[in-house]
Amino acid sequence: MAVVTRPLRVLVVDDDALVRAGLTMMLDGAHGISVAGDAADGDEVPAAADAHAPDVVLMDLRMPRVDGITATRRLRSRPNPPEIIVLTTFDADENILRALRAGASGFLLKDTPPEEIVRAIHRVASGDPMLSPRITRRLMDRAADQAGAYQRARDALAVLSPREHEVVLAVARGRSNAEIATDLFMSLATVKGHVSTILDKLHLDNRTQIALLAHDAELD
Template sequence: MARVNASEPGQTSSDRPLRVLVVDDDALVRAGLAMMLDGVHGIRVVGEAADGAEVPAAADALAPDVVLMDLRMPGVDGITATVRLRRRPDPPEVIVLTTFDADENILRALRAGAGGFLLKDTPPDRIVQAVRRVAEGEPILSPRVTRRLMERAAVQAGAYERAREALAALSPREGEVAVAVARGGSNAEIAAELFMTVATVKAHVSHVLDKLGLDNRTQIALLAHDAGLA
């Protein structure tokens, strides 16, 4: 059953901390993550869930900004729960936090709309950094996960052609921004690299998402990698 933390009265959206929902079937893992994150300024764990089936109701009740999602759980697994969450209006960002780093798990999670993929042996400070970055719409992956993705030498021919065809719909400037996103640049870093304002970068990213029918920056990165551009 989901555990809910009482909300703090009197806070506005501008001063409230990032709201995090922890989803894992292991009570000790949930407790450890909650204790760690609740001790960080600007982050608050607003609830916990032990199964993906509990996530929709918890999201409705708690309005989390970020969901830390286990991959393998009894009942509804993390991939299915992520797909359902990301299809909702104004969905929270999702970080998959798991012990399983098989290529298929990584790609399924990212294609489901997860903004990050971390292994459970990730140091606490990197988990905190991931929560903050993903809440800002920037993807983050464990270094080991990044290496596995980059080492995927055999890109399926069909995926390559589809990615190239999709990216051809972008303007030259949008294409440059998409490639910069795929290389892991933040909005500020992309702005400096391409000599534009951060607001312009955000506008281009929004246009890319709309044109390609994607949900987030991670999916832009996957498409660019499939096309061999990053």
């Protein structure tokens, strides 16, 4: 990425006029940053980007017509797109991951100190992602939880026989007892017996729980 020697051009996208005004006032006074324009909804972003050629977009998440994730995905699919920082009050894990998958380079909460927002703008413009410390910790905790769930599922399934593993995999794929019987060359009664034994060994109540455990164990 080329080094930008002029002030970074920022586009502020938020449906709240007071938030747009506050961010504009704050950023226009920051070293090396110029607010090039703003937009009040995600559906205004393409035209605003064409008009103002921003280096970085501060993108709200929830807007009435087109949400920030959709606007981010659309903008990042264009040639030479700007970097995008999602700036929101909503920090649910699903929102964070969806925004990053859509192409956002940063995710900050609106209570982030002004100097941190300025630093984030400079960082993403230079090609470095930026997440608020609280968000980083949550993603780390989520990854740890997923790793723990994977190991617990693997340990639980280790008590099953190879044939029972095959039945578990078939259940996870949504196969009925009759389909499993055909696939694995068993009688229907044998399949039912295996399912009953699996539930008993794993201390589960139903087939859905078997499928969820197989998902956690990342069975192919």
